[in-house]
Amino acid sequence: MGSILAFPAAVLAYFARMGWVRSIALFVGGGFAFVLLYSMVGNAWTYFDSPPAPQAAEEFHKEHKHLALKSDGPFGKFDKAQLQRGLQVYTEVCSACHSLKLVSFRDLKDLGYNEAEIKAYAGSGKQWKIEVPSINPETGEATTRKALPSDNFPGPFPNETAARAANNNALPPDLSLITKSREGGAAYVYSLLTGYQNQPAELLKKFPDAKTPANLHYNPYFANLNLAMPPPLSTDGQVTYADGTKASVDQMAKDVSAFLVWTAEPNLERRHAAGFWVTIFLLFASVLAYLAYRQVWHDAKRQVVVTGALDPANQAKTRKAKAKAGVAG
Amino acid sequence: MSFSWAKPYEPTTPFMKWLDERLPLPRLVYGATGPGYPVPRNLNAWWNFGVLSAIFLGIQIVTGIVLAMHYYATGDGAFNSVNQLIMRDVNGGWFLRYAHMNGASFFFIVVYIHIFRGLFYGSYKAPRELVWMLGLVIYLLMMATAFMGYVLPWGQMSYWGAQVITGFFSAFPVVGDPIRIWLLGGYAPDQAALTRFFSLHYLLPFVIAGVVILHIWALHIPGSGNPTGVDVKSEKDTLPFHPFYTAKDGWFAAFFLLLYALVTFFVPNYLGHPDNYIPANPLATPAHIVPEWYFWPFYAILRSFTLDFILPAKLWGVLAMFSSILLLFFLPWLDKSPVRSGSYRPIFKRFFWLLVLDVLILGFVGGAPISPFRTALGQIAAAYYFLHFLVILPLIVKYETPLPLPDSISSSVLHGEAAEAAPAGQTTKRRGSSAVAVAR
Numbered sequence: 001m002g003s004i005l006a007f008p009a010a011v012l013a014y015f016a017r018m019g020w021v022r023s024i025a026l027f028v029g030g031g032f033a034f035v036l037l038y039s040m041v042g043n044a045w046t047y048f049d050s051p052p053a054p055q056a057a058e059e060f061h062k063e064h065k066h067l068a069l070k071s072d073g074p075f076g077k078f079d080k081a082q083l084q085r086g087l088q089v090y091t092e093v094c095s096a097c098h099s100l101k102l103v104s105f106r107d108l109k110d111l112g113y114n115e116a117e118i119k120a121y122a123g124s125g126k127q128w129k130i131e132v133p134s135i136n137p138e139t140g141e142a143t144t145r146k147a148l149p150s151d152n153f154p155g156p157f158p159n160e161t162a163a164r165a166a167n168n169n170a171l172p173p174d175l176s177l178i179t180k181s182r183e184g185g186a187a188y189v190y191s192l193l194t195g196y197q198n199q200p201a202e203l204l205k206k207f208p209d210a211k212t213p214a215n216l217h218y219n220p221y222f223a224n225l226n227l228a229m230p231p232p233l234s235t236d237g238q239v240t241y242a243d244g245t246k247a248s249v250d251q252m253a254k255d256v257s258a259f260l261v262w263t264a265e266p267n268l269e270r271r272h273a274a275g276f277w278v279t280i281f282l283l284f285a286s287v288l289a290y291l292a293y294r295q296v297w298h299d300a301k302r303q304v305v306v307t308g309a310l311d312p313a314n315q316a317k318t319r320k321a322k323a324k325a326g327v328a329g
Numbered sequence: 330m331s332f333s334w335a336k337p338y339e340p341t342t343p344f345m346k347w348l349d350e351r352l353p354l355p356r357l358v359y360g361a362t363g364p365g366y367p368v369p370r371n372l373n374a375w376w377n378f379g380v381l382s383a384i385f386l387g388i389q390i391v392t393g394i395v396l397a398m399h400y401y402a403t404g405d406g407a408f409n410s411v412n413q414l415i416m417r418d419v420n421g422g423w424f425l426r427y428a429h430m431n432g433a434s435f436f437f438i439v440v441y442i443h444i445f446r447g448l449f450y451g452s453y454k455a456p457r458e459l460v461w462m463l464g465l466v467i468y469l470l471m472m473a474t475a476f477m478g479y480v481l482p483w484g485q486m487s488y489w490g491a492q493v494i495t496g497f498f499s500a501f502p503v504v505g506d507p508i509r510i511w512l513l514g515g516y517a518p519d520q521a522a523l524t525r526f527f528s529l530h531y532l533l534p535f536v537i538a539g540v541v542i543l544h545i546w547a548l549h550i551p552g553s554g555n556p557t558g559v560d561v562k563s564e565k566d567t568l569p570f571h572p573f574y575t576a577k578d579g580w581f582a583a584f585f586l587l588l589y590a591l592v593t594f595f596v597p598n599y600l601g602h603p604d605n606y607i608p609a610n611p612l613a614t615p616a617h618i619v620p621e622w623y624f625w626p627f628y629a630i631l632r633s634f635t636l637d638f639i640l641p642a643k644l645w646g647v648l649a650m651f652s653s654i655l656l657l658f659f660l661p662w663l664d665k666s667p668v669r670s671g672s673y674r675p676i677f678k679r680f681f682w683l684l685v686l687d688v689l690i691l692g693f694v695g696g697a698p699i700s701p702f703r704t705a706l707g708q709i710a711a712a713y714y715f716l717h718f719l720v721i722l723p724l725i726v727k728y729e730t731p732l733p734l735p736d737s738i739s740s741s742v743l744h745g746e747a748a749e750a751a752p753a754g755q756t757t758k759r760r761g762s763s764a765v766a767v768a769r
Contacts (some may be wrong), residue, residue, distance in 0.1 A: 017517055018723070021659055021660070021663065022663060022665075022723040023718040025663055025720070025723060026719060026723065027717075028656075028715070028719055029715045029718065029719025029720045030719075030720060032649050032652070032711075032712070032715040032719075033712040033715055033716050033720075035634060036633055036634065036708045036709075036712040036715075037639050037712060038636060038709040039633065039634055039635045039636045039642070039707070039708055040704075040705050042635070042636040042703060043636070043708075044705065044718060045702065047640040047701050052701070074594075074595045076392060089382050090441070102409070107417070111449065173607075176412075177412060177607075180598060181603050181604065181605075181606035181607045182603055183603050185603075189696075206761075219386040220450055223616065231498055254462060264606075266417060266446070267417070268418070269422040270423075271423065271424070271427075271594055271597070272595070273615060274424065274594060274595070275590065275591070275593075275594025275595050276594075278590045278594060279587065279591065279594070282583060282586055282587040282590055284586055285583045286580060286583040286584040289576075289580035289583045290580040290584075291581075292576055292580065293576040293577055293579065293580040296572050296573060296576040297576065297577070300370060300573060312341075
């Protein structure tokens, strides 16, 4: 009997010496570490026993291309001509499926349009064709009316169900914040628009089951490689730019990406300008405050030349000698 | 408050005298953050972060109150009130929102540095145990506030973050699900959850401010610690808080606000997640649900438990995650070394830096998508986290010979010339410079 209890007794005696807090701590810490180790070994076992099958989306997915825009960097400003071209691409191509709910027509003054131009753009029916849902003032029946500068961009579909019904059950996302809601931002949008290609033979050879389904389109910049959106920009000259710029697919993709940076962050220029002055102010304030600090501390923080045993160089020598001699401390 | 040589408040104008006799508020301020609070003269830059965190709490409260004036706590309106009304239509709304968003991140940055400073210099040790524990209460309240604040824009990460974090409770058997439903006011995050999170998000910062007052009060009883960990022995060891530490904190605050401004104005979304610019959608789960960066180490601990062992893996994860913070409350009794400062503890010092590295690794693992390698790395790092606090810290003291401590704070700063050191408040002349009044 005594021999059976010897071990627990020794453990208890040890715990008593340790103090109860540290005894429990030792137990809990060891416990968590053990369960973690158990998980790790178990995972490793599964991993080597039945390695996870490689995925086409992991191997063939590409990082977005590089895209340089005038709005990049701390001093970045929008290229208004480019934003106007981007708006034209959005109007003539993207707006067939994608809404721009958070942007209103009056915001277009940031792009360099005057009030008359904005009014004409929104309501003349020549450039912007989608009408705004409204109510007939006499009958109260649902109807539509021409857009006003105070309206937000009306979407192409009345609701999500209609949008899905028109797009093989895929929902075209709202584009207002698209460059902020995707990793890579504008560069991602640009890569996606210019990234359509035929499915590589190599992929099909390696993953015969991963053939792009009908109604989907292969695009290596899209997370799962198969995108419901058909290539929106397919031919050069699809849009005839008002400013005469040659509308290559690449150019259109760049312009609309730049435009979507503006829709997501219309205050970018104001932010950069404010940031510049705040930085200058805080630099100045830090330097001034630092000098004040030096002044206040001038006599409290005495710069004493240390000599003898307390000289850091001598202390280092002492430590070295002690380490060599194997003396603690 | 704490030392016999602390300067008592003397009202200088008849009005202040009148006020002091009726409501001694100026006396309180004078003794707490004025010339009446003697502070060790050898504090290094790591001691600036306490004041800095108070500054960030202030920034959060001020920007938050204004943002709340323009925010709609409804499932339909929340996303647009943030991303259209505040970001586009409210004058300067974009600035308030980015300042608040990044203010939260910077609040956590300074608080983490403040906590690690406490860990290194043994600030949790007697007689400052309650200072440490009140600090942890503040930290827990900050976590709750930050989590609920992140839910308010009602983006995808808001929604799914709320889903995952309230899901912790359902790991507990029997009581778990009813608690979760009670917290959310429904089976999933919805209008009820959003409104109560908004209400609490507005309330908790003021609770934090209250606990901050207790934290400072408890600190001022023994007085501030210092990098040597040696107690204050005489007037020579201290300087009055004002003007010395107001000046030091002042310049450092201006410098740190500069860093904060650079992020806020030039890369305001760098610390956030793009998915939160997609409106909440209960039907579409994001590919990688991750919390904000300041929760990543804990998220890594949660996800590190992958296999059932007696208890379900999820319950282990939740228990470990809660324990990882709660164990810090026991630190004063886990680390029994009589030496406070890590500078004089050769073994402790190495493990401390290992812990810093460990938490950084946990942060990396918690923020990245799951992969077999990263999961294994996270498991090792999580195991080290617990071993560090619960096994290594209690045991170090047995094997460690601390370095000799300086006799006093002033001798550590002034080296051999302590005898010649001028007490604060005296005028000295040196190196041909004109006389400078030190503390007036």
